Structures are given as structure tokens and as C-alpha cells.
Amino acid sequence: MMKKLTVLLILVFSTFFLFSQPTFANSSNQLIIINKASNQLAYYNNGKIVKTFKVATGRQSGYTPEGTFKIVNKIKNRPYYKANIAGGATNNPLGDRWLGLNARGTNGTTYAIHGNNNANSIGTYASAGCVRMHNDEIRWLFDQVPVNTTVIITNTSKTFDSIAASHGYNVGSKLNNVTTSVKSPQPTNTSVKFTATTSAGKDPLFKYSVYDGKKWTTIQNYSTSKSVNWKPTKAGSYKIKAQVKSRNSKKAFDDEKVFNYTVFSPASVKNVATSVSSPQPTNKNISISATSNSSQNNEYKFSIYDGEKWKTIQGYSSNAKVNWKPTKEGSYKIKVQARHKLSKKKFDSEKTMKYTVYAPAKVTSFKTNLASPSPSDATVQLTAQSNNNKNNLFKFLVHDGSKWKTVQDFSSNSTFNWKQMNEGSYKLKVQVKHKSSTKSFDHEKELNYVIFKKATIDSIQTNKVSPQFTKTNIVISTPSNNKDHLYRFRIHNGTEWKTVQDFSNKSTYDWKPEYGGQYILKIEVKHKFSKEKFDASQELKYIINSPVTLTDIAPANLVHQPGMMLTVSATATGGSELMYKFEILDGSTWRTLQDYSSSNSVVWETPKEEGDYTIRVLVKSKNSPDFEATLEQTYTIKEIDE
Secondary structure, X not given: OHHHHHHHHHXXXXXXXXXXXXXXXXOOXXXXXXXXXXXXXXEEEOOEEEEEEEOEEEXXXXXXXXXXXXXXXXXXXXXXXXXXXXXXXXXXXXOOEEEEEOHHHOOOOOEXXXXXXXXXXXXXXXXXXXXXXXXXXHHHHHHHOOEOOEEXXXXXXXXXXXXXXXXXXXXXXXXXXXXXXXXXXXXXXXXEEEEEEEEEOOOEEXXXXXXXXXXXXXXXXXXXXXXXXEOOOOOEEEEEEEEEEEOOOOOOOOXXXXXXXXXXXXXXXXXXXXXXXXXXXXXXXXXXXXXXXXXXXXXXXXXXXXXOOEEXXXXXXXXXXXXXXXXXXXXEEEEEEEEEOOOOOOOOEEEEEEEEEEOOOOEXXXXXXXXXXXXXOOOEEEEEEEOOHHHXXXXXXXXXXXXXXXXXXEEOOOEEEEOOOOOEEEEEEEEEEEOOOOOOOOEEEEEEEEEEOOOOOOOOEEOOOOOEEOOOOEEEXXXXXXXXXXEEEEEEOXXXXXXXXXXXXXXXXXXXXXXXXXXXXXXXXXXXXXXXXXXXXEEEEEEEEOOOXXXXXXXXXXXXXXXXXXXXXXXXXXXXXXXXXXXXEEOOEEEEEEEEEOOOEEEEEOOOOOEEEEEEEEEXXXXXXXXXXXXXXXXXXXXXXX
């Protein structure tokens, strides 16, 4: 019975192999490595790992053979004879694919790589010697490898590539990493070094290419140098390709990595401009703008140096314009820094310009050395003070009631001597501006000022000529009457001056002297604005007489001899500088014996004819137009017996 069963099994196996064994591959460059240390399987094709899988190996280290083997058969749906389970059944511990190995002198029926019905066992040590895989993974591998594919089973800490290479398999070079000396992005003309490292392969050769958006350009053909230097001169989005292959590789490349690299044009400040040219006054809105080579991709930073420190007025932004309103005067520096938005630098480019800011001139005081009003012959000094005299310019103007006239154009002189001969109401103006100001003026101040002409007096008049008697009403006046003038009347009585009418606009004075004497009449005149005691004066001598009285005519003897020389004299009081006139009545006519003179006597030759003769004396003050007193005396002329 056992012999019949054995023969039957041989026939079944012979029939199975006859219809299921595939055709052997010719010169395959495929390899399978199983590392029991990690329970992993690696599948190589053309010198390169295609896939790795988790596997289960022997429950004990010796169960799964180690060494180099071949796949000697490939079986689909192999039955599990031990438990009489049909091939392909879900409970078949062999799964539905079998890759038989010629391990330990067997012909692929004992040891194999196969599927399983216990997925949880994968990755563990669970088999009696075979290598288990997940069913879907063994199906994929089954379709890839032909019979005679080499299988290496080992237990090591080495990498799969090291294991393959140590067994003479031409492992294709594999890139591990490609590094750059400077990370993307970088500015143009930056030297960038690319360096590749490999994780597999023997005698690797390296090739580098760059794609600029239009074409690939080789910057290093295959060579043993793992590094290459690249210095892009144009901005753009590049692709960098690193390729590697083993020296003996017949492929165009064994492995490659492609990565992106951005190159940008560094920002370059072409120009810095201001909305208004330097210099400008404080608190002026100034727009600062910058232009650059690639404004849409650049960022701008604006800073101001005030002489002590830099201050950022706008941090980096895409805004190429900023407003600046300086509040303090000084010599500033304006700096614009620009950088590409991808730049890692503090700045790519910068430009600096100088800018002067001044404090607008302001009049702090405007005054005259002489208070208004002033006489026309006075020199009036106009003096201005400003916030910064040494840097400011001054202009003086005078308005005469009809128009402004510049009397001193802008200069550093802050004073002006003004002399105006014409009286009137004036406006004085000072305009001031900073020497850097472009305005007609920065600030101005005005003063009202009156110029007057000093009063003059031509003469003194009296309604009655001198001399006059006491108690006479004498009107003292001046013909130079002016409504803006003030008049003072003073009289000197021979001893002292006495003000009889103080300054007023009344230009006449009624004088009624009580005492006789020689007087001096004075009129002092001044303009109502004058600060002087008086501007001008005139004097007039005036005599006031007491009434003239004739008290006596001598001789008192009234009878005299004819033909004798008789001295007749008069005694008078009053008046001043008396003048005497002697007359004699000759019949009915008065005849002059002596005309007015200062002599108060006359020698009269008595007539030879006897009779009564009347002598009259007339007396007046020297300047009197007519006699002021008269006295008569009658003398008898006759022979007198002695």
C-alpha cells in the first residue's frame, strides 16, 4: 500500500512540474537578499533596490539556511500536502505562490519563499525554515523574478547594498543626499557648491545639470568629483539635477535627484529722490522715494540720521515711498536700503543723500530806538530780533499811506537807520527769512509810526505897539498858527520869567500889565507830539509905561525982564525915556521952542516987548506916538525996577 502511495505522489508531482514550471530567464540582473537579522527581503533589478518587504524566517536561527541560492522553480497554488490542504485555499499555510530554492541540496521542494495564511507572523521568527511573505507581496515578487534568480540569505548588520556588493553583484550607485553650500534662494553671481553623497554603488561617477526653464545645460559631466561649483548670472527658477552611476554601469545613470533652486537679482538702488529739494523748513511734509532694478520684487527700508543716531522711519516693505516731516533743524542724512524679498542679507544695496532742514525765520521782536511819534529830523533806528539771527536775512519796508517801499532789501543786517523828512502816519515792516528759504519771506511784523515836523515860530505880534501904559489890554499872538502845535506864553519882568499861559493850542494871550517897566514877551511852541521842552521860540521887548505926569515948570518966578536968557525946565514923572517938547503961544499960534528931546529944559530969550507969554510943555515916552502929559505956565515980561 505504501509503495502504491509513493508511486502516486511521484506521478502527481511529475505532472505538476510538467505543467507549472516557467521558462528560465536569460542573463537576468536580478537579485533577492534576505537578512534574517532584520527579517527583511530586498529585491534588486539592474543593480538597484526596487522594493523591500518584511518577512518571517525560522523559529530558530538554524531553521532558515544561509548562503547563496537560486530560484529553481516557481509554483502557483501549491497544496499543503502535510495537512492535505488544497493549493490556493485560504487556510493553506503556503499561500498561493511558491519560489523554490535549491538550499541544502534540495531541488526547490523543501525551502522556498512563499505566502502564508497568518499575516501576523510576518516580521517575526515563525517558520520551520521557509521565508514567508504577505500574499499580495509574494504575488508581485513572483511576477518579477525568473527561475535562476540568485537569492542570498544572511544574518548581518550590513546594508543590503553592502551585502550585494560583497557577493559580487554590481550594485548601481545610489544617491544618498545632495547638499548645497548656500540654501536657495540666492542672489545672482553667488558661488553655489553642490555636493553629492552615495549610499550604494562602486566607483561612482557624478554628473550635474541645470535647467533654466528652456533647456538643460551640463555644468559637470560624469567625473569622480562629487562636487561642482555653479555661479548663476541670471535670475530665475532653476532645476538642479545630480546623476550618479557606477563606473562599470552601462546605464545613462544609476540614480538621480532633481531639486529646485531659485536665483534672484539683488536689489540695486538706482535713485533716491525727494518731493522738494533741500533745504526745507521744519514741519514740511517731504516725500522720499526710491527706484530700483526690480521694484516689484524688492523691499525698501528708509532711515534718517540726525547727526547723532540713525532712526528707521519705515522698515522693510514693498512701499518705495515714505513721508517724512522733520520737526528739528539740522543737517540730515537720508538712507534707503533695498533688498530682494528673497534676500537673507540686511540689505542688498543702499544709497545715502544729505538733506538740510532749517527752522523758518521768525521775528521775535521789532522795535525802534525812539518811541513814536518822532520829529522829522530824528534818525530812527529800526531793530529786529529773530529766532536765529546768524542764519536769517532781514528786509525793512516803509508804507507812507499809499504804497510800500523797500528801504533795505534782505541782508544779514538786522538794523536800519530811517530818517523821514515828511510828516505823516507810517507803517514800518520787517520781513525775515532763513538764508536757505526759497519763500519770499518766512515771517513779518509791523509797527505804526508817526513822524511830525517840529513846530516853528516866525514872529511875535501884539495888537498894540510898544510902549503901552499899564492896564492896557495887549493881545500877544503869532501868525504861525497850527492846529497840531502847542503854545506857551512867558513874560520876563526884568527880574524873572513867568509863565502866563502854559502849553495849549491857543495861540493868543491877552496881557493887561499892572506895572510899568521893560518887559520881554516870549512865545514857546512845540508840536503836540514833541518830547522837547519846546521846539522853537520867539521874543519881543515891550515897554509898559506908568501914566506920565507933569508936576512942575520952573522957574516959579513968573515976572522977568525983557530980552534975557531964561531957562525953562519941566519936572515930570511916569513913562519911560521921557521926551520933552516946549512950545510958546504966539498970539493964537503955538510955536515950537524945542522939539521932542530928552532934555527937560529949554533956554528962552524973553521977548523985548512986554506982555504975558504962555509956555507949554508936552511930555511923552520915547516910543509913544503922541504926548502923554502937558502943562502950561504964563510968564509976564516987563521992565522991573531994581
